[in-house]
Amino acid sequence: MAIQWFPGHMTSARKKAGEAMENIDVVIEVVDARLPAASCNPMIQELRAHRQRPCLKILNKADLADPAATQAWLDYFNRQPGVKAVALSCKKASDVARVPGLCRPLAPHRNDNVKPLRMMIMGIPNVGKSTLMNALLGRKLSAVGDEPAVTKSQVRGEIDLRHVLVDTPGMMWPKIAYDSDGYMLAASHAIGRNAVIDEEVATFLANLLLARYPTHLTERYGFDIKGMDGVAVIEAVAKRRAMRLKGGGLDLEKAALVFLQDYRDGKLGRVSLETPETRDAMLAEHARLLELRKQEGPRADAPLPAEPPTDE
Template identity: 70%
Template sequence: MSIQWFPGHMNAARKKAAEAMEKVDLVIEVVDARLPEASCNPMIAELRAFRQRPCLKILNKTDMADPAVTAAWIAYYNAQKGVTAVALSCKKPADVARVPKLALQVAPHRGTALKPLRMMIMGIPNVGKSTLMNALLKKRVAAVGDEPAVTKTQQRLYLGNNMVLTDTPGMLWPKIAHPSDGLMLAASHAVGSNALIEEEVATFLADQLLQRYGHLLAARYGFDLAGMDGVAVVEGVAAKRGFRIKGGEYDFEKAAHVFLQDYRSGALGRITLETPTSRAELLASYQSTDNPEALDDEGDEEEEEEYDWRNAPDHRSGRD
């Protein structure tokens, strides 16, 4: 199953973000700590590189992620040029209070009354950008919801006298290259429900959890995992919860929905779906011509209107 979701407003948001980047000193990129690299929009990295803007990468929802794996990801990102990574929960005021100080450390040449620090908050849908924005300003200025793509317009707000925040809509990218990335994003509710089949996403998620977090599945649902695959796990959820349809068969659809909700809410425990090592292995597999999915993706690009920020006006003197 290949999941793609790129509503029209995201293309408009991408263009506006490219234009606004010229007058930004720092990008605050929010990702999901449970799938840090899969939830990174590659267009953000390209845009930052072109404008030479540093990044404060926030691994949000860290209270729902595997702490050992989160530590590995923080080390991975901090080894990258121009990136400062931190793990926190945007729902915890003490965590959010660290962000302004960290931002000033990343861009020490700004942050005065004459030269306020200009920051842009970016990320894919439903990773917590609006929650972070509201927490920083200590008031509700951005809509927050459990559905992806709640924010659809860009807004500019002031954080004290010395900082300016630009909030951007959640943006995915036109083609998700790796099917497993699309499934991880779907499992974590970063794509619209119209772009996925919950039963297939739940089966994928169950297969992933069987590999590293079987003990959490057993603790949550109380069944023996011996010999199980992803389909059997979802059927087991149906059996344990008594989900049946007319005729007595398991209600696989309802069980899949409940299983995904358990993961998304953190009820299953602290889970991370990818590690730096597993990511490297994934990329290596797609560089091999022996990967049929990689071959199928070649020449399968959809034509679309592209905004080439490399040809956009570059008034770098405005950076100060």
Template identity: 60%
Template sequence: MAINWFPGHMVAAQKKAAEALAEVDVVVEVLDARSPAATVNPMINAMREARQRPALKILNKIDLADPAVTEAWLAWFNAQDGVHAIGLSCKKAGESAKVLPEARKLVPHREGPLKRLRVMMMGVPNVGKSTLVNALLNRRIANVGDEPAVTKLIKRYDLPDGTWLYDTPGLMWPKIALATDGLLLAANHLVGVNAYIDEEVATYLAGILLARYPAALTARYGIDADNVDAPGVIEAIAKRRGFRIKGGSADFEKAAVTLLNDYRSGILGRMTLETPESRAVQMAALAVDDARPTGESP
């Protein structure tokens, strides 16, 4: 099942963001450090490149991500033209103080009252953008919620140092090219729950965890990771926790939600679901598919 989620209000929000970029110096795009490439919105890249604006990529939630893989992703982003990347956890006190100095490095000519720094905060829904905005303002202004697409309007705030900060709604894009990106976005709770099936997403997540973090599954659920496949992980969780439906069969849906919640909350440990190497493999496969004549089977 392909996962796509593009609520109607995002069409108008995209248009307004593209117009507002004319008045902006730097785009600050907030990503999820557990799936950095999957959370890059290609529409945001296209909009900023059309205006020739540099990007500061914020890998947020590094406290939940695998530290070694985070370092690899930072190097990957920092090798791109017009891009600078840093990692932080915007819920930690003082972490937000890193953002504006790093953004200012990208436009050193913007300094002083007549050349104030103007930044636009962007990202997919529920990635932590509004939390970062509130931290920069040092007060709760932007709405924060545990469901995607809380912010609906573009707002401008004047920071004490004279910076203009534009906060935008979380933006998705109309069609997710990689099916695995949709699954990663869903696993990280970045799309609406009506856009995916919990069991499907949890099974995909289980496959990644078996390959990269099997010990975490064993420690949390008592699973023999060497002798189980991804669907078996969900079944094992159901049996371990006693999740049953009427008739005594395993409650796969409840087990799937348990795995997703344990991963999202960090209970399973610090994990990253994609690496620069896995991304390269997926993009190469996508390029082959795109080059194949219409109607030709893979």
């Protein structure tokens, strides 16, 4: 199943963000530290490039991500021109307090009471933009919720005389190019449930964890994972938690939701769904399959696989 999700208000949000960026000095792009590349919206890069705006890239929810993978991503992003990357948790006051100071060197010409630093918070839904906005302002201006696309309009506020903030609605892009990105985004709750089948998303996540973090599953659920695939993991969760339908069969939909929520809440341990290396492997495999399709001709119309690349 190819996952696509682009609510109508996001077209308007993109247009307004492009217009507002003319009067912005620094873009603060918030991504999910567990899937930093998959949660980067390519439209934000396009808007930044057009206006030549520097970027503070915040890998939020770093307390839920694998520290080694996070460091690899910081090294990766900090090699990009015009980008400063930092890993933090927008729920920690000490982390949030660092943000204005990290932005100032990116726009040294706006560093006084006459010319306040103007910052715009951008990112896909449900990565913590509004949480960051409210924490920086010390008051609630942006709606916060555990559902994607809670914020639907721009919100402006002043931190102090030297710092102005604009929060934008979470923006997806019209077409998710890679199936595995769609599954990672859905697993991390950046995509509305109406666009996904929870059991398929949970199976994808279980396969990924079996490949990269198998002991996390055993530690959380207490079952032996030997010989299991993703489907078997969800079945085992259902059995372990006594999730059954009225007829006695396993309630796999409920088990899938519990499994996904455990991941989202960090109960499966510190997990990263991608690293720079696995990202490169996925892109290379995708390019290989596309080339095979070209060689085989128009009848090769089967969807590309969404299985995550292993570390082998």
